[in-house]
Amino acid sequence: MKQKDTHYLERNGFIATLAPRKNDAHKGLFGSVAIIGGDNSMVGAVLLSARAALLSGAGRVYAALLSADAPSVDPLHPEIMFRSPADLTTLTQLDCVVIGPGLGQSPLAIELLAFWLAKSMPMLIDADALNLLARHPALVAICKKRHVGTVITPHAGEAARLLEVSNEDIQQNRVERALKLAGAFHVTCVLKGAGSIIGHFDGSYFVNTTGNVGLASGGTGDVLSGIIGSLMAQGLSGLESAKLGVFVHGAAADALVARGIGPIGLTASEVAHETRHILNQLSQKTE
Numbered sequence: 001m002k003q004k005d006t007h008y009l010e011r012n013g014f015i016a017t018l019a020p021r022k023n024d025a026h027k028g029l030f031g032s033v034a035i036i037g038g039d040n041s042m043v044g045a046v047l048l049s050a051r052a053a054l055l056s057g058a059g060r061v062y063a064a065l066l067s068a069d070a071p072s073v074d075p076l077h078p079e080i081m082f083r084s085p086a087d088l089t090t091l092t093q094l095d096c097v098v099i100g101p102g103l104g105q106s107p108l109a110i111e112l113l114a115f116w117l118a119k120s121m122p123m124l125i126d127a128d129a130l131n132l133l134a135r136h137p138a139l140v141a142i143c144k145k146r147h148v149g150t151v152i153t154p155h156a157g158e159a160a161r162l163l164e165v166s167n168e169d170i171q172q173n174r175v176e177r178a179l180k181l182a183g184a185f186h187v188t189c190v191l192k193g194a195g196s197i198i199g200h201f202d203g204s205y206f207v208n209t210t211g212n213v214g215l216a217s218g219g220t221g222d223v224l225s226g227i228i229g230s231l232m233a234q235g236l237s238g239l240e241s242a243k244l245g246v247f248v249h250g251a252a253a254d255a256l257v258a259r260g261i262g263p264i265g266l267t268a269s270e271v272a273h274e275t276r277h278i279l280n281q282l283s284q285k286t287e
Contacts, residue, residue: 042102
């Protein structure tokens with residue numbers, strides 16, 4: 001795989017990336033996305049991701065939680081529809097699956113990841129699902145056979161486990177390692193961090209120009225996964241969803257800090273809500 005020229009993600013590159021919404025549109029036109037994860041003590045990861053998907057414009061958002069004490073409704077966003085992991089497998093109207101936030105490492109988590117990897121459906125793999133890939137070669141084999149848009153979103157530690165190298169190696173060779181992951185798994189890889197790198201299996205890569213230290217807090221990665229998954233459900237390719245999602249995620253944090261909200265104490269929930277504003281700024285208004 002030949003490495004291509006560097007491209008930087010800038011605001012003017014995203015004007016009207018999302019098609020203008022017509023006045024007679026309905027929710028079915030904006031896709032359905034499911035977030036799978038939330039084992040015991042990690043339910044919040046799925047809630048953050050699902051809320052971000054909703055605020056990023058998906059027509060329908062489902063949450064499937066592994067926790068034995070899983071809630072049946074999100075009181076802050078009752079628009080999110082809760083399903084058991086088993087019931088979700090029978091749903092016919094999904095356009096994208098996000099798997100990994102708070103997923104855990106249980107046998108059920110492995111079973112669910114294998115099931116969804118084998119489906120011909122756009123997919124985002126994050127967090128614990130990436131750690132399962134690093135530990136189970138059989139899951140990697142299924143992943144490599146996928147022929148639909150797939151995005152992985154590792155931080156440096158997860159990338160190091162996937163490539164069996166040190167964290168220092170990842171940080172010192174971020175572009176090369178993002179591209180190696182993209183090529184090895186035949187995916188779009190978002191290597192998170194300051195100046196996140198989006199690497200594609202065709203050798204192209206992009207460097208983000210937005211974001212700040214306020215994003216170094218719990219849950220912001222879950223929010224990013226929900227944003228990207230929502231964009232994939234709305235019909236953007238994995239690569240375009242990753243580029244736009246990473247950009248608006250960082251731009252939301254920048255806008256909040258510019259208003260004095262952070263960087264100290266900036267929360268993932270605040271980023272999710274601000275993302276909606278950024279996406280509407282970038283989308284052309286229907287006349």
